[in-house]
Amino acid sequence: MRLETLTMVLGGMLWLAPGNMHAQEPRLEGRLPDAARAQVNTILDEARAAGLPTEPLVDRALEGAAKGAAPQLIVSAVSRLRGELGVAREAFGETASLAELTAGASALRAGAVEGDLARLKELRPGQPLTVAAAVLADLVAAGVPVDTAITAVMALARDAQDADYVAFRRNVQRDIALGASPAAALGVRLQAATDLAAGPGGETGSTTKPPRKRKP
Amino acid sequence: MTRRCRRAAATVAAWLLSSGSPLVGQTAGTLDIGASVVEYDGFLVSGAAVLAPALTFDISNLSVGGQGSWTIFESGNQIFQGTAAAAWLAPPREWWRVELSGSVGASKYADEPGNGHFLARTRIHFYGERTGGWVSGTGGGSFGGVSSGVPFELAVGGWSVRDRVALAGTVTGTWLSGDGYMDLLGAVRWTGPRVELEGRLIARPWARSGEGVGEARTGVFGDASVLVALNERITLSLGGGSYPSDPMRRVLAAKYATIGLRLNVFGSQRSPVPTITGALLRAARRDAASGDTSPARLEIPPYGRTRALRVHVDGATSVELMGDFTDWQVVALAKVGSSTWETTVVLAPGVYRVNVRVNGGAWQVPAGSRREQTEFGGAVGVVVVP
Numbered sequence: 001m002r003l004e005t006l007t008m009v010l011g012g013m014l015w016l017a018p019g020n021m022h023a024q025e026p027r028l029e030g031r032l033p034d035a036a037r038a039q040v041n042t043i044l045d046e047a048r049a050a051g052l053p054t055e056p057l058v059d060r061a062l063e064g065a066a067k068g069a070a071p072q073l074i075v076s077a078v079s080r081l082r083g084e085l086g087v088a089r090e091a092f093g094e095t096a097s098l099a100e101l102t103a104g105a106s107a108l109r110a111g112a113v114e115g116d117l118a119r120l121k122e123l124r125p126g127q128p129l130t131v132a133a134a135v136l137a138d139l140v141a142a143g144v145p146v147d148t149a150i151t152a153v154m155a156l157a158r159d160a161q162d163a164d165y166v167a168f169r170r171n172v173q174r175d176i177a178l179g180a181s182p183a184a185a186l187g188v189r190l191q192a193a194t195d196l197a198a199g200p201g202g203e204t205g206s207t208t209k210p211p212r213k214r215k216p
Numbered sequence: 217m218t219r220r221c222r223r224a225a226a227t228v229a230a231w232l233l234s235s236g237s238p239l240v241g242q243t244a245g246t247l248d249i250g251a252s253v254v255e256y257d258g259f260l261v262s263g264a265a266v267l268a269p270a271l272t273f274d275i276s277n278l279s280v281g282g283q284g285s286w287t288i289f290e291s292g293n294q295i296f297q298g299t300a301a302a303a304w305l306a307p308p309r310e311w312w313r314v315e316l317s318g319s320v321g322a323s324k325y326a327d328e329p330g331n332g333h334f335l336a337r338t339r340i341h342f343y344g345e346r347t348g349g350w351v352s353g354t355g356g357g358s359f360g361g362v363s364s365g366v367p368f369e370l371a372v373g374g375w376s377v378r379d380r381v382a383l384a385g386t387v388t389g390t391w392l393s394g395d396g397y398m399d400l401l402g403a404v405r406w407t408g409p410r411v412e413l414e415g416r417l418i419a420r421p422w423a424r425s426g427e428g429v430g431e432a433r434t435g436v437f438g439d440a441s442v443l444v445a446l447n448e449r450i451t452l453s454l455g456g457g458s459y460p461s462d463p464m465r466r467v468l469a470a471k472y473a474t475i476g477l478r479l480n481v482f483g484s485q486r487s488p489v490p491t492i493t494g495a496l497l498r499a500a501r502r503d504a505a506s507g508d509t510s511p512a513r514l515e516i517p518p519y520g521r522t523r524a525l526r527v528h529v530d531g532a533t534s535v536e537l538m539g540d541f542t543d544w545q546v547v548a549l550a551k552v553g554s555s556t557w558e559t560t561v562v563l564a565p566g567v568y569r570v571n572v573r574v575n576g577g578a579w580q581v582p583a584g585s586r587r588e589q590t591e592f593g594g595a596v597g598v599v600v601v602p
Contacts, residue, residue, distance in 0.1 A: 027543060056540075059540040059543075059544070059569070062543055062544035063540070063544050063569060063590070063592065063596070064591070064592045065544065066538055066544035066545070066546075067579070067590075067592045067593070067594065068592075069591070069592035069593070073591055073592060074592075076591060077590070077591040077592065080591070098566065099564070099565055099566035099567060102566060102567040103566075103567045103600070106567055106588075106598060109588070128565075130565060130566065130567065130600065130602075131600060131602050134567055134598075134600040135600075137586065137588075137598070138586045138600075141586045141587060141588065162602050163602070166600075166602060215259060215260045215261075215262040215289060215290055215291045216254075216256055216259045216260075216262050216264075216289050216291065216293060
């Protein structure tokens with residue numbers, strides 16, 4: 001009788017084991033209800049198994065908790081981000097950094113697709129992708145059509161440094177703020193940037209401080 | 217009071233109110249062709265070419281007119297503007313007279329949507345032999361822009377004429393969409409056989425408005441112009457100086473210099489300055505706001521081996537932020553300047569999400585970050601640390 005009981009207990013423990021084998025993320029302690037925390041930990045386990053960083057996933061869960069979101073919304077958001085990070089990893093490759101994956105996920109959310117990120121990687125071999133991908137998302141957020149923003153970021157991809165991308169984004173956003181249509185602003189700034197790449201005498205996004213004002 | 221005196225009074229009053237008055241120019245058909253160098257508030261200096269036809273008819277006590285202008289700037293951007301106006305003068309009394317007038321105007325700049333306004337004014341003129349004055353009230357509306365509102369203006373003025381010299385002064389209070397400002401204007405005009413000189417000095421000692429481009433701001437402005445009649449049909453006009461913004465008519469403050477020719481001139485209209493229109497004004501205001509609506513602006517400059525999270529906001533008693541880098545815990549910033557709040561953190565290059573709260577209010581997306589809608593309701597600011 002005691003043996004049977006022991007066997008049953010052991011069997012029960014083994015049956016329950018997969019659900020209790022999560023690496024408990026300490027940053028989530030006390031920040032999420034137990035049930036939601038368990039679900040998030042499951043997603044974190046899946047991410048680790050896929051070689052994905054878990055920090056942004058935890059951050060997203062904490063953001064939801066801080067904003068008082070419903071637990072299921074938090075789990076859903078973390079799951080969605082995990083998927084986006086996975087797509088970014090596929091596009092950027094195994095060596096992609098945490099920052100690159102996060103920026104890639106942001107670009108995907110803005111409207112880019114895996115092929116766009118892969119093309120960006122192809123055009124910038126050995127160069128960081130974080131700023132380029134983030135600028136893509138910024139341009140879309142500023143009102144530039146997704147396809148147009150992708151075309152612009154790709155056009156700069158081969159020659160532009162991170163500082164060039166930052167200056168490019170700043171100039172486009174300023175033009176838009178001054179009344180230019182997003183597509184037109186992008187076209188003008190892209191022309192200036194590509195002129196620079198083509199040879200001396202053009203405006204350089206990285207070394208020329210853009211004017212605070214413009215001509216009417 | 218003779219008929220001649222009453223006519224002189226009306227003429228001087230019209231001159232006083234030449235900005236936006238339907239009495240401008242009396243009976244006239246003109247075509248101004250000019251070139252200007254102009255620096256609008258919030259913009260770089262630019263050359264501009266102006267073509268401005270105007271036509272007015274005086275029929276007894278009724279004056280009807282229209283005026284348009286086409287301005288093209290160095291950039292190739294253009295402004296089309298047109299105004300139509302009418303004024304009716306009631307039969308004169310012994311020493312006073314009522315004028316009712318109205319105007320409608322519309323403008324379009326570059327690719328911006330058009331804007332317009334309509335104004336109605338009641339003015340009572342008082343006149344003596346060589347001096348006079350008036351009081352007026354103006355109301356109306358504007359449409360087609362973010363600054364749409366119901367303007368209201370009260371004004372009082374006086375004038376005096378001695379031989380070839382006329383002096384005038386006005387005090388004007390204007391209210392529009394909760395903002396307000398007061399203008400004091402003094403003007404002098406000398407009229408010779410072939411030359412006419414005019415100078416204006418405008419002080420805006422009080423203004424209650426935002427700090428953005430195009431808002432009414434205090435200051436002193438002045439300009440001068442000269443008209444030289446080359447022959448009976450052509451007049452050379454020169455002018456330059458500065459003038460304040462006119463939010464009611466959606467004119468942006470500017471410094472300018474202009475030269476032009478006026479064809480078929482009757483009366484004494486001032487040489488047209490390429491005034492900035494509502495659409496351009498809106499664009500300028502967007503520039504001032506950098507497209508962000510949050511009053512708190514975030515910047516993340518390097519700070520030694522760490523990064524400073526710096527928030528600029530006026531009138532705050534507390535500023536807090538939370539983000540990826542704080543584990544989404546609320547962090548209170550320290551005040552380091554009159555409108556600057558700061559904390560330092562270690563940030564590796566990457567993409568971060570952040571919200572800011574001012575005076576314990578709602579969490580907001582700070583200016584200087586990309587707004588991204590979240591699954592949690594509301595939005596978050598996204599910043600990239602290169």
